[in-house]
Amino acid sequence: MFSHIHPDNYDAQLSKKQQDMAELFSDFALPPADLYPSAPLNYRQRAEFRVWHDGDDLYYIMFDSKTKEKFRVDDFPVASELINKAMKALLTAIKGHKELRFKLFQVDFLSTLSGELLISMLYHKPLEDNWQIEAEKLKAQLSTIAPVDIIGRAKKQKIIVDKDYVMESLQVGEKTFVYQQVENSFTQPNAGVNEQMLLWAQQATINSSGDLIELYCGNGNFSIALAENFERVLGTEISKTSVRSAQINISKNNIDNIDIVRMSSEEFSQAMNGERKFRRLEGFDLTAYNYDTVLVDPPRAGLDKDSVELVSRFNKIIYISCNPETLKDNLALLVKTHKIDKFALFDQFPYTHHVETGVILTRK
Numbered sequence: 001m002f003s004h005i006h007p008d009n010y011d012a013q014l015s016k017k018q019q020d021m022a023e024l025f026s027d028f029a030l031p032p033a034d035l036y037p038s039a040p041l042n043y044r045q046r047a048e049f050r051v052w053h054d055g056d057d058l059y060y061i062m063f064d065s066k067t068k069e070k071f072r073v074d075d076f077p078v079a080s081e082l083i084n085k086a087m088k089a090l091l092t093a094i095k096g097h098k099e100l101r102f103k104l105f106q107v108d109f110l111s112t113l114s115g116e117l118l119i120s121m122l123y124h125k126p127l128e129d130n131w132q133i134e135a136e137k138l139k140a141q142l143s144t145i146a147p148v149d150i151i152g153r154a155k156k157q158k159i160i161v162d163k164d165y166v167m168e169s170l171q172v173g174e175k176t177f178v179y180q181q182v183e184n185s186f187t188q189p190n191a192g193v194n195e196q197m198l199l200w201a202q203q204a205t206i207n208s209s210g211d212l213i214e215l216y217c218g219n220g221n222f223s224i225a226l227a228e229n230f231e232r233v234l235g236t237e238i239s240k241t242s243v244r245s246a247q248i249n250i251s252k253n254n255i256d257n258i259d260i261v262r263m264s265s266e267e268f269s270q271a272m273n274g275e276r277k278f279r280r281l282e283g284f285d286l287t288a289y290n291y292d293t294v295l296v297d298p299p300r301a302g303l304d305k306d307s308v309e310l311v312s313r314f315n316k317i318i319y320i321s322c323n324p325e326t327l328k329d330n331l332a333l334l335v336k337t338h339k340i341d342k343f344a345l346f347d348q349f350p351y352t353h354h355v356e357t358g359v360i361l362t363r364k
Contacts, residue, residue: 005041005077005078005350005351006351007040007041010037010040010350010351013350013351014035014037014347014350017345017347017355018033018035018345020355021033021324021345021355021357024324024325024328025324025328025331025343027332028331028335028340029339029340030340030343031340031341031342031343032343033343033344033345034200034342034343034344034345034358035344035345036193036196036197036200036344036345036346036347037347038190038192038193038347038348038350039192040350041077041078042077042078042079042080042081042084043078043080043190043192043193043350044078044079044080044083044189044190045079045080045083045110045111045112045113045168045187045189045190045191046079046108046109046110046111046187046189047076047078047079047083047108047109048106048107048108048109049061049062049073049076049087049106049107049108050062050063050070050105050106051104051105051106051107052070052072053101056095058091058094058095058101059072059073059074059091060072060073060074060087060091060107061073074088075087078350078351079109079111080111082111082115082117082145082146083109083111083117085145085146086109086111086117086119086142086145086146086148087109089141089142089145090107090119090138090142093138093141093142094138097134099130099131099134100121100131100134100135100138102125103123103124103125104121104122104123105122105123105124106121106122107119107120107121107122108120108122108183110166110181110183110187111146111166112166112167112168112169112181112191113168113169113170113191113192114166114167114168114169114178115146115147116146116147116148116166116167116168117142117145117146117147117148117149117166118148118149118150118151118164118165118166118183119142119148119149119150119151120150120151120152120153120183120184121135121150121151121152121153122153122154123152123153123154124154125154126154126155126157127152127154127157127159131152131159132152132159132161135150135152135159135161136161138150139161139162149161149162149163149164149165149166151164151183164182164183165180165181165182165183165245166180166181167179167180167181167252168180168181168187168191170191170194170195170198170225171195172195172198172199172202172225173199173202173203177198177224177225177249177253178249178252178253179219179220179221179224179245179249180219180245180248180249180252181219181245182219182241182242182244182245184241185218185219185239185241185242185245186218186219186239186242187218187219187221188221188348189348189349190348190349193346193347193348193356194221194348196346197320197344197346197356197358198221198222198225198226199225200344200346200358201222201225201226201295201318201320201358202225202226202229204318204341204342204360205226205229205230205293205316205318206229207229208229208230208292208293208316209290209292210230210231210290210291210292210293210315211230211231211232211233211234211289211290211291211292211293212226212227212229212230212232212233212234212292212293212294212295213233213234213235213236213289213291213293213294213295213314214233214234214235214236214294214295214296214297215236215265215268215294215295215296215298215307215310215311216236216237216265216296216297216298216299217235217236217237217242217246217260218237218239218242218245218246218297219242219245219246219249220235220245220246220249220250220258220260221297222295222297222318222320223235223246223250223258223260223295224249224250224253224255224258226295227255227257227258230257230293231257231290232257232258232259232289232290233257233258233259234258234259234260234261234284234289235258235259235260235261236260236261236262236263236264236265236267236268237260237261237262237263238262238263238264240262243260243262246260247260259284261280261281261284262280263278263280263281265296265298265303265307265310266304266306266307268310269306269307269309269310271286272286272310291313291314292314292315292316293314293315293316293317293318294310294311294314294316294317294318295317295318295319295320296311296317296318296319296320297320297321297322298321298326299322300322300323300326301323301326302321302323302326302327302329302330303326303330305333308330308333308334311334312333312334312336312337312338314363315362315363316360316361316362316363317334317338317359317360317361317362318358318359318360319331319334319358319359319360319361320356320357320358321356321357321358321359322348322354322356324355324357327357327359331359334361335361337363337364338361338362338363338364339361339362339364340359340360340361341360341361341362342358342359342360343357343358343359343360344357344358344359345357346358
């Protein structure tokens with residue numbers, strides 16, 4: 001099933017992505033693309049698998065995205081070495097263990113470059129006290145591989161043994177930043193390429209004047225790495241979990257010039273325009289910011305028209321995109337007011353058609 005994942009073919013598939021991007025954006029006067037490759041194998045820090053019960057046997061399955069056929073997964077070459085070790089160790093540990101195995105239908109793994117591991121086990125049954133006792137024994141057993149925590153999930157239940165997050169360490173240039181990453185919240189799956197994205201954005205904003213506004217800031221991934229280049233940073237994020245993580249990460253990295261507000265980009269636009277007042281902004285004076293640079297890393301749908309209008313007010317725009325098609329649509333509007341200074345291709349998802357891109361625009 002993983003025949004398309006072949007390290008010998010990595011450079012060729014990356015070259016094809018470069019050509020595809022050059023064609024897609026041929027209407028724009030793009031500068032030569034900065035290219036950031038991935039490690040050819042073991043690059044994903046996250047993976048999730050369905051669990052298949054076949055008599056006494058127990059194994060992971062995935063589904064073919066085209067045919068929807070299921071196939072057995074014993075090794076997952078794109079996932080981190082830590083996930084591959086844990087996959088085998090977990091099944092071995094629970095195979096003869098009814099309490100942990102019965103009605104288990106999915107396992108999610110979240111690993112880090114720093115060597116931590118979080119395993120979520122999802123069940124079609126209520127989890128009793130016995131489950132937690134056995135999960136604690138399982139945690140002790142798997143801790144010989146790495147520092148590990150386990151989460152049990154069932155309908156309206158979440159049992160945590162002992163925490164529901166990992167602490168990641170990312171090297172950006174000569175600095176190391178730490179990030180809390182919580183189960184089920186968004187984090188960049190390819191940590192090695194994420195480090196390169198952060199360095200690219202950091203280097204592109206050296207000697208910036210004024211303040212940085214980041215829409216969709218998540219757990220502070222970009223804000224924290226870029227804070228040293230700006231007087232102040234204001235991040236907006238709608239997810240409560242991500243806002244909490246961002247605040248923890250700001251504190252852990254000893255940064256004192258970042259504020260996070262919980263609101264969508266649409267709400268932020270309304271607040272800036274004076275259209276609505278938000279209790280969440282009490283204590284914030286939005287007129288006090290020097291709105292010079294904006295960073296957006298939107299979902300696949302890209303920016304809506306109001307958000308495009310909002311970011312076009314800034315002198316410098318840093319646009320990280322996980323969908324080149326919606327980026328193209330947004331750029332068609334943004335190039336009316338801004339010129340493209342830098343274009344980057346980040347190979348977050350080797351051997352797939354997915355491409356992550358970065359664009360720096362400055363006002364004409």
